[in-house]
Amino acid sequence: xxxxxxxxxxxxxxxxxxxxxxxxxxxxxxxxxxxxxxxxxxxxxxxxxxxxxxxxxxxxxxxxxxxxxxxxxxxxxxxxxxxxxxxxxxxxxxxxxxxxxxxxxxxxxxxxxxxxxxxxxxxxxxxxxxxxxxxxxxxxxxxxxxxxxxxxxxxxxxxxxxxxxxxxxxxxxxxxxxxxxxxxxxxxxxxxxxxxxxxxxxxxxxxxxxxxxxxxxxxxxxxxxxxxxxxxxxxxxxxxxxxxxxxxxxxxxxxxxxxxxxxxxxxxxxxxxxxxxxxxxxxxxxxxxxxxxxxxxxxxxxxxxxxxxxxxxxxxxxxxxxxxxxxxxxxxxxxxxxxxxxxxxxxxxxxxxxxxxxxxxxxxxxxxxxxxxxxxxxxxxxxxxxxxxxxxxxxxxxxxxxxxxxxxxxxxxxxxxxxxxxxxxxxxxxxxxxxxxxxxxxxxxxxxxxxxxxxxxxxxxxxxxxxxxxxxxxxxxxxxxxxxxxxxxxxx
Amino acid sequence: xxxxxxxxxxxxxxxxxxxxxxxxxxxxxxxxxxxxxxxxxxxxxxxxxxxxxxxxxxxxxxxxxxxxxxxxxxxxxxxxxxxxxxxxxxxxxxxxxxxx
Amino acid sequence: xxxxxxxxxxxxxxxxxxxxxxxxxxxxxxxxxxxxxxxxxxxxxxxxxxxxxxxxxxxxxxxxxxxxxxxxxxxxxxxxxxxxxxxxxxxxxxxxxxxxxxxxxxxxxxxxxxxxxxxxxxxxxxxxxxxxxxxxxxxxxxxxxxxxxxxxxxxxxxxxxxxxxxxxx
Numbered sequence: 001x002x003x004x005x006x007x008x009x010x011x012x013x014x015x016x017x018x019x020x021x022x023x024x025x026x027x028x029x030x031x032x033x034x035x036x037x038x039x040x041x042x043x044x045x046x047x048x049x050x051x052x053x054x055x056x057x058x059x060x061x062x063x064x065x066x067x068x069x070x071x072x073x074x075x076x077x078x079x080x081x082x083x084x085x086x087x088x089x090x091x092x093x094x095x096x097x098x099x100x101x102x103x104x105x106x107x108x109x110x111x112x113x114x115x116x117x118x119x120x121x122x123x124x125x126x127x128x129x130x131x132x133x134x135x136x137x138x139x140x141x142x143x144x145x146x147x148x149x150x151x152x153x154x155x156x157x158x159x160x161x162x163x164x165x166x167x168x169x170x171x172x173x174x175x176x177x178x179x180x181x182x183x184x185x186x187x188x189x190x191x192x193x194x195x196x197x198x199x200x201x202x203x204x205x206x207x208x209x210x211x212x213x214x215x216x217x218x219x220x221x222x223x224x225x226x227x228x229x230x231x232x233x234x235x236x237x238x239x240x241x242x243x244x245x246x247x248x249x250x251x252x253x254x255x256x257x258x259x260x261x262x263x264x265x266x267x268x269x270x271x272x273x274x275x276x277x278x279x280x281x282x283x284x285x286x287x288x289x290x291x292x293x294x295x296x297x298x299x300x301x302x303x304x305x306x307x308x309x310x311x312x313x314x315x316x317x318x319x320x321x322x323x324x325x326x327x328x329x330x331x332x333x334x335x336x337x338x339x340x341x342x343x344x345x346x347x348x349x350x351x352x353x354x355x356x357x358x359x360x361x362x363x364x365x366x367x368x369x370x371x372x373x374x375x376x377x378x379x380x381x382x383x384x385x386x387x388x389x390x391x392x393x394x395x396x397x398x399x400x401x402x403x404x405x406x407x408x409x410x411x412x413x414x415x416x417x418x419x420x421x422x423x424x425x426x427x428x429x430x431x432x433x434x435x436x437x438x439x440x441x442x443x444x445x446x447x448x449x450x451x452x453x454x455x456x457x458x459x460x461x462x463x464x465x466x467x468x469x470x471x472x473x474x475x476x477x478x479x480x481x482x483x484x485x486x487x488x489x490x491x492x
Numbered sequence: 493x494x495x496x497x498x499x500x501x502x503x504x505x506x507x508x509x510x511x512x513x514x515x516x517x518x519x520x521x522x523x524x525x526x527x528x529x530x531x532x533x534x535x536x537x538x539x540x541x542x543x544x545x546x547x548x549x550x551x552x553x554x555x556x557x558x559x560x561x562x563x564x565x566x567x568x569x570x571x572x573x574x575x576x577x578x579x580x581x582x583x584x585x586x587x588x589x590x591x592x
Numbered sequence: 593x594x595x596x597x598x599x600x601x602x603x604x605x606x607x608x609x610x611x612x613x614x615x616x617x618x619x620x621x622x623x624x625x626x627x628x629x630x631x632x633x634x635x636x637x638x639x640x641x642x643x644x645x646x647x648x649x650x651x652x653x654x655x656x657x658x659x660x661x662x663x664x665x666x667x668x669x670x671x672x673x674x675x676x677x678x679x680x681x682x683x684x685x686x687x688x689x690x691x692x693x694x695x696x697x698x699x700x701x702x703x704x705x706x707x708x709x710x711x712x713x714x715x716x717x718x719x720x721x722x723x724x725x726x727x728x729x730x731x732x733x734x735x736x737x738x739x740x741x742x743x744x745x746x747x748x749x750x751x752x753x754x755x756x757x758x759x760x761x
Contacts, residue, residue: 494598498598506609509610512688513612515688517613519618521621521622524660525622526613529628532628535632543640543641548725549732551641551643551644551725552729552732554644555647556733556740558647558656559740560743561652561656562655562659564747569663569751570750570751570754573666576667
């Protein structure tokens with residue numbers, strides 16, 4: 001028996017290889033030269049992520065882009081999602097370098113795990129096989145469980161890690177059983193083969209297939225924190241180190257939504273009305289639960305957690321439209337993820353930068369009067385809040401506009417209406433923070449502004465990048481939206 | 493030869509037992525064990541379907557599930573040991589610093 | 593005969609897992625799960641997956657469960673045994689019953705399975721089980737196979753980071 005060496009398209013695989021190789025290199029370097037400055041490893045990690053971003057932008061998806069029999073799929077969609085994932089990792093490394101409580105942790109292990117998580121997200125997004133979705137999901141989930149508890153002395157962090165782990169592996173159990181049922185009903189875990197089987201033999205739309213699909217949706221719903229599976233989110237977001245929280249609120253969601261998207265694209269047109277109803281209900285529940293709960297929060301990380309749940313709800317609106325076969329919806333989905341990544345990362349960056357050593361500013365009350373004590377930081381926060389609320393002239397408004405109009409175009413009526421109403425509700429808690437920053441006198445001034453720590457340049461870079469992006473997408477959205485639209489050419 | 497349905501019902505029973513255990517039990521380690529049971533229920537379904545469809549894919553997926561289960565066990569137990577050092581307890585309900 | 597073995601193994605698995613879910617003592621629970629995994633290996637043999645049965649015993653029963661037992665013994669089990677063991681929520685029982693019902697409905701109302709041959713792969717019909725598995729593993733599943741190494745590496749590093757004694761720079 002001879003086993004042929006598989007044909008490998010190295011250019012397509014390069015972004016993933018760079019990230020994995022970078023992770024191993026960072027770990028090794030820290031093991032052999034532990035006395036080196038931490039900033040060197042941070043710079044190295046940023047360089048790895050930037051070069052992976054460059055490699056994925058440079059690799060033009062061609063006709064032969066399905067490598068390894070669909071296990072690894074490099075198309076326009078993959079390319080855009082890679083850029084999103086790498087961008088969010090880039091930001092979280094900047095935030096980690098700026099966060100003072102993370103200064104004492106072993107940098108090699110920490111950055112290595114961030115890179116491993118990134119590679120897992122990329123692999124999960126770039127595949128046609130449910131098996132690779134499962135394995136990629138596990139890679140980044142395991143890395144994130146550890147990152148959540150990385151500050152081992154902090155009981156809150158440990159607790160967050162355990163909660164995240166328990167619910168995360170519970171959810172992957174559902175995902176796996178769903179995969180088994182789909183495998184039984186269609187004879188494959190490859191989305192393209194599943195789609196073919198569904199068209200050629202309608203009986204394979206059996207109860208087993210539908211229940212399997214439901215379980216897979218449950219598993220992915222946990223990862224994107226969609227209702228009713230979002231209960232873990234505020235706790236885990238609150239307990240984890242802020243830089244890790246920022247990563248969790250963007251990276252895994254991008255990857256899981258990408259996998260969700262590919263699933264819908266494959267089975268959507270054939271699985272019919274059941275999915276429509278499920279997505280509709282999920283979207284409405286998710287955004288309403290997120291927005292209504294966010295109003296009552298007194299901790300800014302919990303508020304941002306509920307806000308991210310609400311945004312997952314808006315993105316589910318796009319997925320519902322994608323199921324009806326709208327390219328516009330796909331483009332607006334990608335564009336929304338891009339803007340969401342920037343504004344969310346920016347908001348978390350302000351939280352990191354506002355904190356001083358040992359005392360993070362996590363209560364919303366702590367932000368009273370920030371407009372007087374730290375005007376630049378407050379202005380940035382105000383910008384991100386306005387964008388998250390979806391008020392022009394920011395990227396958040398444009399992204400929501402594209403997304404909801406895509407939903408209207410495919411014939412949804414109530415879904416966009418409910419989404420707009422939700423946005424109106426969300427203005428209340430986003431602007432409450434802005435009002436607090438500018439209309440209230442500062443409480444007792446913090447003993448020492450945190451931004452003057454050694455990581456200030458990283459925080460500054462992240463803030464400038466995010467703010468520039470949010471404004472740019474708000475004022476000149478068209479070129480990037482075009483890019484997102486062009487990225488929707490898929491292979492399957 | 494036992495019919496396919498027998499295998500599948502058994503796998504459904506195992507999966508459900510695992511789910512019930514996760515939801516009902518309070519000890520973190522027992523919860524882990526129940527998650528393993530869920531994974532095994534899925535494994536049994538994969539093997540049975542694979543044999544029925546005359547496809548080796550089912551068995552191969554089980555290999556990957558085992559790798560994932562091993563990795564999960566390592567991380568999960570590390571987290572529990574970490575918490576136990578601080579708290580001397582593995583009760584899920586003792587996780588009360590982060591209020592719901 | 594085979595049917596009899598199936599029922600024997602199935603009864604063993606269900607019995608062991610039921611006890612596992614209900615036992616107060618964590619060590620007992622872990623050992624019962626080992627027993628369930630051994631019976632599961634028997635079922636794998638019946639289903640024509642001989643190599644998998646071996647792997648099940650080596651990796652699951654021998655590797656993973658030993659890891660659990662070590663960790664349990666690292667901690668003080670006596671404390672855990674005395675605690676209240678159950679959440680008292682009868683709603684959950686109902687939900688579980690619904691879940692099981694849905695699953696059974698799903699697997700029984702199976703419609704037509706595509707490509708289904710006559711039922712019966714039987715023992716000994718796939719003598720080259722290991723060879724055939726290896727061939728598929730290193731061709732069709734080569735990429736996930738390589739990716740699994742990333743998974744294991746990340747998990748190893750994560751476990752070391754969390755469980756090592758001191759954070760020192």
